[in-house]
Amino acid sequence: MSWSKLKKNLESYLCPALYGRVEYSASSYRYLPDKSGTCFITVDKKNVLNMSDKTILIKWYLTEQEIKNDANIQIPISSEEIEAVRKESNGMIPDDRLQVIARSRKLSEYAKELLSAQSSLSKSNFVVVANQFLSTSIEESIESNDILLNVLALVDRRLGKKRILNMSEKMKLKHPIVQYFYELRLRTL
Template sequence: MSWSKLKKELESFLCPALIGRVEYRATSYRYLLDKSGICYIAVDKKNVLNMSDINNSIRWYQTEQEIKNDPNIQIPISNEEIEAVRKDTKGTVPEDRLIVIARSRKISVLAKELLTAQASLSKSNFVVVATKFLSTSIEESLESNDILLNILALVDRRVGKKRILNMAEKMKLKHPIVQYFYELRLSTL
């Protein structure tokens, strides 16, 4: 599919409040056959997501420790996770320490997922992921670990107000760029 056709199709799925604010842009290299060009997403004429550039205004993590030490990441801990820690430690750990251990375990898993998703995004081809988005269900795109699929689904008009509001807890565990687009969509409700 040509870039102009793909762009037109993606923009036809934009939420009405974001039409004109969110743009899909691409640059190409005319004389370099092996270079497919760079695709990026702009919000209010500002380049927000460029897959090959880690110097965006959105926070890109370099290590697992950066994620663990980020005060903006809030990790909700369930009673089942606390019980699992209690079972693993055979009840010898004080109650307040169980929460700390459960949070630490959960954030380690989250950190690995975030770094994996971020690494795959920097290597991904926007056109391939966008074509996949157009052929998969909106639910599958929202539940995916692929950052770009999440973003395309969040700005989609098929995702209603109720679903957006019910995603608040899930969004806390997503990459900052996904959270940015979630907040953008929330601002249009």
């Protein structure tokens, strides 16, 4: 599918409040056939998601420690996770430390998922992921671990107000760019 047709299809799925604010753009290199073009998403004429540029406005994490030390990341810890740590330690760890250990373990898992998703995003082909989005259901796109699929689903008009409001806990565990588009969509409700 040509870029202009793909762009038109993607824009037809934009929610009305974001139409004209969110734009999909692409650049290609005519005289460098081995150099692929770059695709990016702009919001209010600001480039917020560019697959090949890691110095954009949205925070890109470099290390697992940076993610673990970020105070803005709120990770809910369930009582089952605390109990699992208690069982592993045979009850030898004080209760106040159990939550710290459980949070640290969950943050490590989250950091690994986040860095993995981030590295796959920088290597991904926007056109391939956009075609995948157009051929799959909105539920699959939201539940996916692919950052770009999540972003495309969040700006989709098929995503209703009730579902958006019910996604707040799930969005806390997503990449900052997905959280950015979630907040953008919340402001349009």
